[in-house]
Amino acid sequence: MTWWFRARLGHSGLPAGLACLTLLALALHDTSAILPSLTLTSGAPTRLVEFVPIVATTTVGLCLDSRLENAEVSGIRPVRLFDCLLVAFVVAVVCIIGLGIGLMLGSKLAMEMGRDTAFLVGLMLSARTWIGPSASMVPLGWIAAVALAGFRRPNDPYFWTVIAEPLGNPVAALASGAVFGVGLLCLIYRSRKST
């Protein structure tokens, strides 16, 4: 497991990414901005904390793309299982960071970060199966799409946006869980040769 850990940047990229994420979440946890929107003439009020999971998805992508190709294709170690654990670990850590910041600073928005991260990581992992490394742009595309077309009225998002829904929304919670599961399945069953 040691070489897998080092190959996946567990000692460098992963902690660096999570540290960046923590700092960003601390800085942006209660800031909103009005972004251009198609469905609202006044613009979509977007919580900037919705952008923070991009750090998590890129970290996951970076770690999973950092491989020892030959050893992994021919080896007998359960590398995919390890990879799944890695992804689950990142999402769990982000959930804890979000909850911690939320409870510490009394910010409901920061608590949503874990759910959003699960959703976007799942989305990214599923997309990787089809479009390879370009999938790292998919979470940003989703966030932009939510700002552009995700709102019926200010603070009244469509159900499909998931990341714009409030914390307790059951549909959003279920959807992020499901998408995260699909992402993990994609990670397990994708072709061995792809990177």
Next chain:
Amino acid sequence: MNLRTLLRFTSALRFAPLAVGVALFYFFHTTSLGLRQFSLGYPPSVVATSLEVMYPFAYATAIALGAWESGRLREAEIWQLAPARSQYRIAAQVLWPAVGVAWSLLLLPVVLGFAQERSMPTLQSLPPLLMGMLLCVAHSVIGFIVGCRVKRIVAAPVVAAGAWLAVAMSWTVEPFWWRHILGTFEPIEFGERASAIAILADVLPTCGLAVALLLYGVALHRSIGKLGSAVLAILVFASCSGAGFQLARDWGASAPMARAEVPMTCVGHDPEVCVPDISESMLPSIATQVTTSLTRLQSAGVTESPSLVTDSLPDGRSPRASTSQTWYVDLSRGASAGRLATLIIRAAVRFPCHDPEPELARTVLLWAATKAHQVGEVESGFKEDPFFDEAQRNRLHRRVAAVLSQPEQRQAQWYRRSLVVACDQPGSPS
């Protein structure tokens, strides 16, 4: 590399359908309506209105594709090969499709906008577009150099999110200078054009960053060493963004606009009536209405006839004050809205102060309207005022009737005195 190979490998072409889709969707969903309502086919307005919402998307596209292409070269280990071509040429070759896609996001809405408004671009309408195109190049260079250092799957989404957020939210955040230095341009009204100084403030910081990164990342390592190029890069960036900030620091919500030369069509003599060419078709009826009203007002002793009545439409957001010889009246818009007579009467009744006592002012205006045979229009204007109710209207009519029952001479005297009184003593009608 020949063109076909280049286009087969570039990520720009794969991203293009999505980008163009967003541009088209945005145009037909939002921009098109705004153009129809506000642009009047005036080329600088058409350009600025079409571009307003596209800047952040174009910049995010340029910077993300720049980072992505750069990462592709790095992963292919191009830079480890023995140099047969200049590094700049290699970079330029992979960057131009990226810049092309970003440019199409700007060019497409502008072309569609001109087609919809059946208008032709003029030289003075183009600076906001050229500024956007220049900044797309700068953003792609920034993305490229970031992509040389950071893996593309990290670099591309992070720089794209950063550029998009910074530019897109600049419209709604204070301080105001933020929105003037990141390369967006606000809507331009009729008669205005982008001023050179506003464009400069928009261009300097981003281009400064691109040049600084270029100096640090690529150009100077071999000749002046790492430390020297770092110092130079910081100097370039600091001076460029500092200059942009200094320019824009004191601007309000909108950047300073320059006055454009608008071709005018004139007719008649004493008064000569002028409107911009775009409302030429309305000119005969406007001129007739202006001269008739003025003759009537003149014979009632309301005003001397000016030598020039000109449309205030070309003044944009900085209206000029009328003088006794030259009147600036909102002729075209007034005529389209059917309230031209009211505007002429308001221009004719020249109170010596800015804010006359409202009740007396209304009495004077309605009296002048009676003299100009335009009571109906002025009254319907009063009816739109929610703070002016039925009882007040009846009182106003009684007062005007009282004035009108006097002989002509006395009425003219009352009028001249009222102009002074309305400004002297608020709340004391004569």
